[in-house]
Amino acid sequence: MLxxxxxxxLSAAAGLNAYVPFxxxxxxxxxxxxxxxxxxxxWMESWWAIGIGAVLLLxxxxxxxxxxxxxxxxAIQTFIRPAMGGLMGAxxxxxxxxxxxxxxxxxxxxxxxxxxxxxxLVHGGKAASRPVINAGSAGVxxxxxxxxxxxxxxxxxLVAIFLPILVVxxxxxxxxxxxxxxxxxxxxxxxxxxxxVVRPS
Numbered sequence: 350m351l352x353x354x355x356x357x358x359l360s361a362a363a364g365l366n367a368y369v370p371f372x373x374x375x376x377x378x379x380x381x382x383x384x385x386x387x388x389x390x391x392w393m394e395s396w397w398a399i400g401i402g403a404v405l406l407l408x409x410x411x412x413x414x415x416x417x418x419x420x421x422x423x424a425i426q427t428f429i430r431p432a433m434g435g436l437m438g439a440x441x442x443x444x445x446x447x448x449x450x451x452x453x454x455x456x457x458x459x460x461x462x463x464x465x466x467x468x469x470l471v472h473g474g475k476a477a478s479r480p481v482i483n484a485g486s487a488g489v490x491x492x493x494x495x496x497x498x499x500x501x502x503x504x505x506x507l508v509a510i511f512l513p514i515l516v517v518x519x520x521x522x523x524x525x526x527x528x529x530x531x532x533x534x535x536x537x538x539x540x541x542x543x544x545x546v547v548r549p550s
Contacts, residue, residue, distance in 0.1 A: 352442050352460070353442075353463065354517065355509045355510060355516070356439075356442060356463055357464070358509025358519060359437035359441055359464070359505075360434035360437050360438050360464035360465075360468040361434075362503075363430055363433040363468045364434060364469070365498045365502040366406070366410075366502040367405075367409065367426060367430045367433040368402050368409055369502040369503055370502065371393065371402050371437070372406060373506045373507070374386070374393060374437070374440060374441075374510075375393045375398060375399050376394075379399070383510070390439070390440045393440065414492035416488030416491045419479050420479050423475065423479060424476070426472065430469070431465045431466075434464035434466075435460075435461040435464040435465040438462075438467075439457055439461045439464065441460060442460035474527035475498065477530055478494070478530040478533070479491065482494050
C-alpha cells in the first residue's frame with residue numbers, strides 16, 4: 350500500500366515537472382540509504398542519468414516560465430510526463446525501504462499503470478491551466494505559477510518518499526484543483542472573443 354502511495358505521489362510530481370521526482374529518487378539512491386533502487390532501475394543513479402536529468406530539468410524550468418512557449422512545452426511534455434510517471438511508479442514498487450509488501454513487487458505493471466494515469470491527469474490539468482492563467486494575467490502569471498509548480502513537485506516528491514500516507518491528502522487536493530482548472534478552461538472556451546461578436550450596423 351505504501352509503495353502504491355509513494356508511486357502515485359512521485360507520478361503526480363512528474364505530472365508537474367517530469368525531472369524533479371526522477372532526480373530526487375536518483376540522488377537519494379546514490380548518496381543515501383533511504384532509497385535502494387531495484388537492479389532494473391539502478392541506471393537511474395548513474396552519473397550520466399543524473400547529468401542528463403539535470404540538463405533537462407534546467408531546460409524545463411526555463412521554458413515553462415515563458416508565456417506561449419510554456420504551452421508548446423506542455424504539448425511536447427504530453428508524452429514525457431506520463432512516461433516518467435510510469436517509471437516513477439515502477440521504480441517505487443521495487444525500491445527497498447519503500448515497499449514492505451511483496452504483492453506490489455509481484456505485480457509491477459500496476460505501478461506503471463497508476464503512474465501513467467496519475468501523471469497524465471496532473472499534466473492535463475497543468476496544460477489546460479496555462480492558457481487560462483496567461484489570458485487572465487497577460488502572461489505575467491506564467492513565471493509565478495511555474496515556480497509554484499516546481500516547488501509543489503519538489504514538495505510532493507519528498508512527501509511521497511518520507512510520508513507516503515499523506516499522499517492521499519495531496520491527491521485529493523490535486524483532484525479539487527484539476528476540477529477547478531477544468532471549469533475555468535471551459536468558461537474561457539465558451540467566452541466569445543471580440544472578433545466573434547457581430548455588431549449591429
